[in-house]
Amino acid sequence: MATRIVLIEDETPIRDNVTTLLSLKGYDVESAxxxxxGISLAMVSQPDLILCDIMMPEMDGYQVLEAIRSNRSLATVPFIFLTAKTEEADVRRGMISGADDYLTKPFTLESLLLAIESRLQREALRESDLQSRLGELRRTITRMSNHEYNTPLSGILGFVTLxxxxxxxxDQEDSLSMLGMIKTCGLRLKRSLDNLRLMEDLQENPASIQFIKGMSRLDSAVVNHHIRTVNERHDQPIQCQIEMAGAPISISETGLRIVLDELIDNAHKFSDGSNPIRITGRREGDSYRLTIVNRGQPFKPEDIARIAPYVQFDRKSYEQQGSGLGLAxxxxxxxxxxxxxxxxxxxxxxxxxxxxFQGVNNG
Structure with a gap:
């Protein structure tokens, strides 16, 4: 399929000449x-490249570029300015706005073709790199999902079959024990699926953030309640030392539940069991610091900045459980x-x- 180009040019002779020449070279050219x-044409045709004049009435090239870059489907399309403006400030403004190249009038067919091919080649390399990264992400998600979902599911199926x-x-005791393990596996699987949906909502739907805004109270009773909740998903009970000062904090009860659930679960997951998990809470000025300490797998300094969905650290050294969603x-x-x-x-x-937590008061 021929490469699609949208040409936006208010001078008829230039528009017609460029359209004809590029068409003869095998490009599929539409002009405005x-x-x-031009913006409407680009939205409909979804071109591989856009050529655009700067000095146009009503709407200049910079405004066109701004509109193109703000459109999700066109944001990465290579964009080349065609213009008689040669001042350094104009060139810099175009590049800062997101233009990929700048061709000064009058230009030759050879220079135009060179600029087009150069940008298309760069776009092809970018697309190839993007596909490679997406492929690696898909493999990572598949690998993590197989472990995170199949492990509890295998437990459920195994005990049910037995x-x-x-x-x-x-006897009754054995049966109840196996039913308890089925519940543990089911809760773990449900949490994994709930986190997957929650992260997708947080990333794709900004309005969903509203459910965590508000105030709630944090104290030892609240923490102990969440320790019991996390315990239901694990074979081994969580050993904790708690030293909390109660205080109202700036997050809703739902948001606090998620934060506590994930942080306690994460500490338990990566603890080596040699020491109890320490949970402390204290005021510092108008803020409140909730700290959870465990001994086990360490975080490297460079890993802290890499906290994100489906990112695990030292996978080869540690048999981790989880999809990387909790801390993210x-x-x-x-x-x-x-x-x-x-x-x-x-x-x-x-x-x-x-x-x-910021904005703690004396309530």
Whole structure:
């Protein structure tokens, strides 16, 4: 299929000549005499490249470029200015606005073709790199999903099969124990799926952030409640030491539930079990610091900035559980409410994760 080019040029002779010459070279060219028609044409035809004059009546090239770059489907389309303006400030303004190249009138057919081919080649390389990254992301998600979803699902199917095929061989205690394991596996699977939906909502639907805005109270009773909730998803109970000062904090009860659930679960998941998890909460001026400390797998300084969905650290060294969504969700929720997440990890394996809540009052 021929490369599609949209040409936006108000001077008829230039528009007709460029259209004819590029068509003879095998390009599929559509042209528009002004910026408004050019934008509409680009939205309909979805071109591979846009050529646009700067000095046009009503709507100049800079305004066209701004509109193109603000359109999601056209934002990455290569954009070349055709203009008689040669001042350095004009060139800089075009590049800052997002233009890919700048061809000064009068130009030759050779220089025009060279500019077009250069930009198309760069776009092809960018697209190839993007596809490679997407392929790696898909493989990462598939690998994590197989572990995160299939592990509890295998547990559920295994215990159900055992109970169905040998139900008369187990006493009540054994049966209840297996049913408890089925519940544990089911809760873990539900949490994984809930986090997947929550992260998608937070990334795709800004309005969904509203549910975490508000005030709630944080104290030892609230923390203990969430420890019990997390315990239901794990085979081994969580050992914790809690030292909390109660305070109202700037996040809704729903938001606080998610933050506590994820941070406690994360600490338990990566703890080596040699020491209890320490949970402390204290005021510092008009802020409140909730800190959860565990000893186990350390965070490297460079990994802290890489917290994101489907990112795991030292996968080859540690058999991790999780999709990387937990901390990414907490970080996004806290930032959306004007709060912050701090992580400090020592080489000895002691990691402190602190949620810093702003605007604490004396209520």
């Amino acid at each position: 005499p002004n910026g408004r028609e 109970l169905m095929e040998h139900y008369n061989e187990f 969700i907490v970080k996004k929720l806290l930032e959306a409410t004007g709060n912050a997440l701090e992580i400090e990890s020592l080489p000895t394996g002691e990691t402190s994760v602190t949620a810093v």
